Amino acid sequence: MSTKQQAMKETPMPISTETTMATTSTWDIDDPQQSFNCSDLLLEQIQKMKEQIDIYQEQIDDKKNSLLGFTTQIEDMIINYVQEHHLKPLELKRKLKMALLYYDFDTEILKRQYLQEKPNDYQIKMAQTLYDTKREAEKSKRHLLELKEQVFYDKCLLKLDSVETSIIPKADKDDEKTFPTSDKNPELKNIDLMMIKLLQAETKFYRDQKTFDDQLSTMWSNHRNAVPNQLMPTVLINIIEKSLEKIKDRWRAIYKYRSEFYLQNSYDDMETKSINDIDVDMQYFGRSLFVIMDTNYKFPDQHLQLISRGPTYVPPFQLSINSSIQTIEDRIKKQFAPLKHQLNSLFSNNHINLGLSMEINNKMMDAFRENFSLTIPEVYEQRAKYERKLIQTIRYLLMNNNLILRRTADNRNTFYVGNRSDFETKANDYLSQSDSIKFITDMDDNQEWKNENKEMIDSMNFLLEQLKNHKAITNDIYEQLLINIDKVQLQDLYFLPDISKENQILLVPYIVTHHSATTKLGKILHQVLQPFVNKVLKPTTFRDDMDFIKKFISYNEKEHLLQQHTIFCTIEITNFSTLDNHTNMIDTIGYFLKDNLVSNKLEDFTVQTIKNLLYIFLNSNAFVYNKRLYKITKGCPTTMPLSETLSNIYIFQWEKMIFEYLRKQNEFFGRHKNQVFFTWTNETVDELTIFLQDIKDKRLDVHFRQLTGYNVVFLNTFIENQEGQFYSRIYHHPVLPRFTLPYIVGHSKSGHSDWLRSALIRAVCCCSSIEDFHRERIYLEVSYLINGYSLLFIETHIQHFFEYFHTPHLRYTNNQTEYDQFRKQWLHYMDIRYVKTDQLQVLDNQARLIRLHYLYEWGPICEYNQKFLQLWSQYFRHHPILSNDNSKLLISTKHQYSLNALIGLEK
Numbered sequence: 001m002s003t004k005q006q007a008m009k010e011t012p013m014p015i016s017t018e019t020t021m022a023t024t025s026t027w028d029i030d031d032p033q034q035s036f037n038c039s040d041l042l043l044e045q046i047q048k049m050k051e052q053i054d055i056y057q058e059q060i061d062d063k064k065n066s067l068l069g070f071t072t073q074i075e076d077m078i079i080n081y082v083q084e085h086h087l088k089p090l091e092l093k094r095k096l097k098m099a100l101l102y103y104d105f106d107t108e109i110l111k112r113q114y115l116q117e118k119p120n121d122y123q124i125k126m127a128q129t130l131y132d133t134k135r136e137a138e139k140s141k142r143h144l145l146e147l148k149e150q151v152f153y154d155k156c157l158l159k160l161d162s163v164e165t166s167i168i169p170k171a172d173k174d175d176e177k178t179f180p181t182s183d184k185n186p187e188l189k190n191i192d193l194m195m196i197k198l199l200q201a202e203t204k205f206y207r208d209q210k211t212f213d214d215q216l217s218t219m220w221s222n223h224r225n226a227v228p229n230q231l232m233p234t235v236l237i238n239i240i241e242k243s244l245e246k247i248k249d250r251w252r253a254i255y256k257y258r259s260e261f262y263l264q265n266s267y268d269d270m271e272t273k274s275i276n277d278i279d280v281d282m283q284y285f286g287r288s289l290f291v292i293m294d295t296n297y298k299f300p301d302q303h304l305q306l307i308s309r310g311p312t313y314v315p316p317f318q319l320s321i322n323s324s325i326q327t328i329e330d331r332i333k334k335q336f337a338p339l340k341h342q343l344n345s346l347f348s349n350n351h352i353n354l355g356l357s358m359e360i361n362n363k364m365m366d367a368f369r370e371n372f373s374l375t376i377p378e379v380y381e382q383r384a385k386y387e388r389k390l391i392q393t394i395r396y397l398l399m400n401n402n403l404i405l406r407r408t409a410d411n412r413n414t415f416y417v418g419n420r421s422d423f424e425t426k427a428n429d430y431l432s433q434s435d436s437i438k439f440i441t442d443m444d445d446n447q448e449w450k451n452e453n454k455e456m457i458d459s460m461n462f463l464l465e466q467l468k469n470h471k472a473i474t475n476d477i478y479e480q481l482l483i484n485i486d487k488v489q490l491q492d493l494y495f496l497p498d499i500s501k502e503n504q505i506l507l508v509p510y511i512v513t514h515h516s517a518t519t520k521l522g523k524i525l526h527q528v529l530q531p532f533v534n535k536v537l538k539p540t541t542f543r544d545d546m547d548f549i550k551k552f553i554s555y556n557e558k559e560h561l562l563q564q565h566t567i568f569c570t571i572e573i574t575n576f577s578t579l580d581n582h583t584n585m586i587d588t589i590g591y592f593l594k595d596n597l598v599s600n601k602l603e604d605f606t607v608q609t610i611k612n613l614l615y616i617f618l619n620s621n622a623f624v625y626n627k628r629l630y631k632i633t634k635g636c637p638t639t640m641p642l643s644e645t646l647s648n649i650y651i652f653q654w655e656k657m658i659f660e661y662l663r664k665q666n667e668f669f670g671r672h673k674n675q676v677f678f679t680w681t682n683e684t685v686d687e688l689t690i691f692l693q694d695i696k697d698k699r700l701d702v703h704f705r706q707l708t709g710y711n712v713v714f715l716n717t718f719i720e721n722q723e724g725q726f727y728s729r730i731y732h733h734p735v736l737p738r739f740t741l742p743y744i745v746g747h748s749k750s751g752h753s754d755w756l757r758s759a760l761i762r763a764v765c766c767c768s769s770i771e772d773f774h775r776e777r778i779y780l781e782v783s784y785l786i787n788g789y790s791l792l793f794i795e796t797h798i799q800h801f802f803e804y805f806h807t808p809h810l811r812y813t814n815n816q817t818e819y820d821q822f823r824k825q826w827l828h829y830m831d832i833r834y835v836k837t838d839q840l841q842v843l844d845n846q847a848r849l850i851r852l853h854y855l856y857e858w859g860p861i862c863e864y865n866q867k868f869l870q871l872w873s874q875y876f877r878h879h880p881i882l883s884n885d886n887s888k889l890l891i892s893t894k895h896q897y898s899l900n901a902l903i904g905l906e907k
């Protein structure tokens with residue numbers, strides 16, 4: 001069997017369409033005459049090849065002479081094309097053949113060396129067993145890596161329709177509420193089948209690797225225990241180790257070839273792909289599933305490919321090729337500018353003298369220049385210019401075809417494209433039908449809206465002055481809150497599409513509040529209220545889905561109250577941010593403070609002062625949309641943290657009606673924002689329905705919908721009472737796009753790195769079954785591969801996750817007992833993480849959490865950040881506020897030009 005044929009036999013997919021002659025070693029030829037005949041035959045073949053080359057050259061010359069206008073430039077282009085698309089694949093095949101030939105030759109030499117040592121039967125059998133099991137383990141490993149690369153390169157070399165689907169759990173097959181179906185979308189179906197194939201490949205790799213490890217362990221055990229006739233001399237062990245390395249090298253070469261030939265370059269598209277009677281039909285997973293197209297317009301492929309990267313994607317080096325950037329120094333100053341501004345503001349607020357401030361800034365700038373004064377490689381510059389042209393064309397196509405492009409409201413890395421007129425109609429309908437918004441005036445009348453705005457700000461300043469005069473607030477607070485009309489802006493409203501309903505697009509309003517008249521007041525009120533509110537609400541509040549799971553497990557272990565007939569109930573409050581008018585909201589908050597405060601003061605503010613400040617804040621939130629001025633009559637902008645705090649207080653007063661009743665029944669109860677969960681054990685479903693209807697009738701201001709049953713979805717977690725046993729797993733919404741990553745503002749790669757770790761922790765905490773956990777882990781790996789993250793990036797995170805508690809083997813096993821212990825460790829880890837989060841929040845509330853950032857394109861982030869922190873420590877080691885002992889400094893990076901900023905236009 002030839003080396004090529006042997007490779008095809010051992011490779012999951014065949015390597016080449018060509019056949020090769022079996023190699024013959026020189027020592028196999030003993031007859032001199034036979035050797036002479038071989039030399040003549042070789043020379044004859046070489047001469048024939050030279051003659052054939054001459055014929056081809058004559059044909060090329062004739063073709064060139066017969067063509068009009070044939071130039072050397074055209075000839076160079078043809079040569080380059082042939083080199084890239086025809087000679088390069090032949091070169092790849094030649095390199096593989098040579099590599100396999102060398103590996104086989106070296107292996108044969110090692111085999112003969114081994115036999116020369118005259119091993120006994122056990123030693124021969126052990127060497128062959130190790131060789132065979134190592135070969136299978138390496139083959140399985142490379143096959144697994146190749147499957148992942150197929151996802152990364154958006155190509156599939158498998159007949160996925162034949163993949164065994166029996167490993168999908170019955171619940172996932174039968175219940176579309178818990179596992180979305182992909183039958184309607186062939187792209188998603190291919191990805192789902194590939195996930196199954198990956199799970200199968202992982203299982204096989206682990207089984208093969210374990211078989212090899214067991215055999216190796218047996219060999220060493222027999223050797224150490226000096227079992228008669230089963231010792232392994234050092235010379236034999238060395239030969240075995242070299243042979244095993246050759247196996248690894250051989251499969252690495254095959255894997256590298258297949259990756260370059262089939263996946264990276266698709267050279268197989270140019271030739272017959274039938275090998276050993278196996279057709280390699282290339283399939284594609286597709287990226288368009290990440291764009292929600294609500295229009296009949298079809299974008300050109302290259303434009304759709306760019307849009308499908310999502311709003312988080314940062315086209316590289318757009319800052320460097322900006323027309324305003326002429327030199328590297330211009331770019332450095334532009335990137336450093338945000339950090340310089342933040343430092344100057346920080347130094348001014350902490351009374352750092354001007355000379356020292358300038359010295360620190362200069363040193364920070366010098367370090368920045370040293371690390372980031374890098375020239376862009378030409379290939380990256382060409383890509384940057386190409387993508388800039390694509391972006392300009394997309395903008396033109398959107399405008400010319402009356403289309404609107406927005407990121408989706410679910411905060412995923414997904415774009416929505418729809419008809420602008422339809423979108424605006426929905427937006428206007430929302431504004432006209434909402435009971436929480438009041439129209440003030442058209443801004444076409446320039447003077448009228450200015451008068452309205454001035455009157456509102458004058459009223460705010462007057463009321464603040466009244467509070468100061470009555471000693472309700474200090475002069476410092478008054479100076480902080482006093483509004484300069486020339487330094488504030490009216491809040492802008494924009495809408496994002498909600499795609500969570502099948503065949504229906506809803507709009508979600510967002511208000512930009514960065515420089516509004518109420519920004520500072522809202523921040524101070526939040527800093528005062530939020531720590532106290534969180535403390536009061538903590539016993540009945542879930543931080544997130546992991547906290548919910550941990551608390552429910554703890555409740556069930558301690559109380560043992562989950563019975564076979566216990567049903568679950570979830571409540572979703574649908575008007576969480578617009579619960580009531582401002583007067584009732586303020587009164588409710590006043591009652592809450594009086595009920596829970598020991599005295600009549602919270603920090604430096606009395607309850608009445610807080611109510612007065614809330615009155616100013618809530619009645620002064622105005623915004624602009626399409627040159628029309630509006631005012632908020634219920635709630636406040638959800639983009640302000642204070643909005644959630646106020647809603648939590650209001651709902652706390654409402655939820656006490658439910659909680660007090662359930663506490664008497666020893667039921668489990670808790671809430672996360674607008675989501676409520678509780679158990680119902682001692683009474684019937686009909687009685688639960690009556691109970692909830694009574695709650696609705698008593699409080700008409702709180703709108704909610706409920707879901708009850710033995711299984712429900714809560715905080716994107718599917719939970720089920722399986723005859724008294726608690727079962728949970730991650731839930732994927734059946735309508736929302738799958739395999740998407742979150743929308744990140746700032747540094748996308750860093751954000752997605754943090755999110756992958758958090759998602760893995762969430763998976764282990766929320767999945768009670770190890771099989772469900774592995775499915776979710778594979779889902780995350782595939783999601784990152786589809787979104788363009790490398791195998792190295794993903795493997796680094798996965799390995800670190802499993803090695804954190806020293807359980808790397810758990811990645812490839814289904815041992816439920818070990819998994820339960822692993823899960824407990826991560827749940828405990830989350831307790832520690834929550835404590836650290838609270839500590840950071842305390843620092844933030846005390847204005848001792850310093851957040852700084854700079855613009856980033858390319859360069860050594862870690863080196864600069866480390867240098868920055870060293871300089872900071874050097875200058876502020878003994879400062880009463882800015883020292884490391886008294887504050888926490890976080891420095892991060894941001895990209896200026898995300899795709900959302902470049903083509904999403906409005907936010």
